[in-house]
Amino acid sequence: MQVIRIRVAAAALPLVLALGTTPLLAQGTTFQTPGMPIWAASGQVDRFSSEFNPAIGALIDGFGDYIDTDDDDEEGLDLYLRSFEMTANGRVDPNWWGYAVVVYADEEVELEEAAVTYDGFEGQTSMRFGRFFVDFGKQMQAHIHDLPYPDRPGVLAEFLGEELPGVGAQLDHWWSTGESSALRASLGVFGEFEIGEHGDDGGGDLETELPERKDADELGLTARVTQFMDAGSTGVFQWGASARHIGGYSLSDDASGASIEDLTTTTFGVDATYGFDSDDGLSGWTFGAEGLLATGDIGAEDDGTGNLIAVDENKSGYYLWAERRASIQNTYGVLFSAFEHLEADDTDETQITAYYTRNFSEFARLRFAVSHASIDEAEDSTRFLVQLTTFFGPHAHGVNW
Helix, strand or coil: CCCCCCCCCHHHHHHHHHHCCCCCCCCCCCCCCCCCCCCCCCCCCCCCCCCCCCEEEEEEEEEEEEEEECCCCCCEEEEEEEEEEEEEEEEEECCEEEEEEEEEECCEEEEEEEEEEECCCCCCEEEEEEEEECCCCCCCCCCHHHCCCCCCCHHHHHHCCCCCEEEEEEEEEEEECCCCEEEEEEEEEEEEECCCCEECCCCCEEEEECCCCCCHHHCEEEEEEEEEEEECCCEEEEEEEEEEEEEEEEEECCCCCCEEEEEEEEEEEEEEEEEEECCCCCCEEEEEEEEEEEEEEEEEEECCCCCEEEEECCEEEEEEEEEEECCCCEEEEEEEEEEECCCCCCCEEEEEEEEEEEEEECCEEEEEEEEEEEECCCCCEEEEEEEEEEEECCCCCCCCC
16 A cells, blocks of 8 residues: 655645645644655554554452461461553554553552564564563563462572563574474573662672663673474473573662672573373373573672672572363462572572462462472461452463463
């Protein structure tokens, strides 16, 4: 379709009005300064059409839990709304599609994701631009309410954060590696990362910050390679390896005013997942594991004079997961995680969670879980929880396993 551009000089405007005609101009405009381009109804057919109609959905994720511990400040019952989410997904044109996710949580509204993907290349190649969850491991691309268990595995939450959005660009490509397998690789470059919290040797939290304007070596980088392959008549095996690098970040202690700059850290991960279904596809098992290694400047400590010095160490952790899908409606699972805290002192933590999920439909589920956490030199805690998650309309993000 040919797009017609019309420019109207200021002297011609009275004549246009007298004739009762209006040129095909951008939405809401009847006059354009000469020399400026005019696009007719940019983004849609005209300002009254509804032909571009993105899929809009919403989600409510609510909790009720009881924590049993010797720490009086942590013990007790609580009811809370973990998040309310709104999503919009739509194709821009035959080569572009985009989505956005807005979340209300902790009494704050945040734009969690907003990205567009270009898939007009020849072959199985695509590029994503904007704010989106980085491609690391098997779980971090998913929003926390989309996980099969109530919370992010402890090692992922500690090393990467509860959720890991970044602002940048990512290139993905798929290869066929046989009649029953496929390989995917991705490379991302980011100017902004959610780094998470870091501890000092006293157990306190240090504030992390990235420079607003960066040199090339201060950009964040991610890479992942993963392969899927058939395993038997109803099984699938997947393995993957991931890396995330952050350069040029700083740590500061608000209490003392001390800070340290030009820190770099890299996190590596390997993962494997195996799942198989019954012959009728209504039941099955899934087993998963992931190990992480954080290396480089993973934290900071006081040097005894009030200044911070970098802690250059290696810290590691892992999680194991097994789930039994007894039917379409009923699922049982157990999750175990063990890891070292990213603090200057040696603090280990283990977490184990057992859960049952009742799927009333694809739009509503109820989950019951009990979890136990054991931390060195801290009180053990046991948590009993009920989670209700409801979906309104379509629910999709930019997940790419």
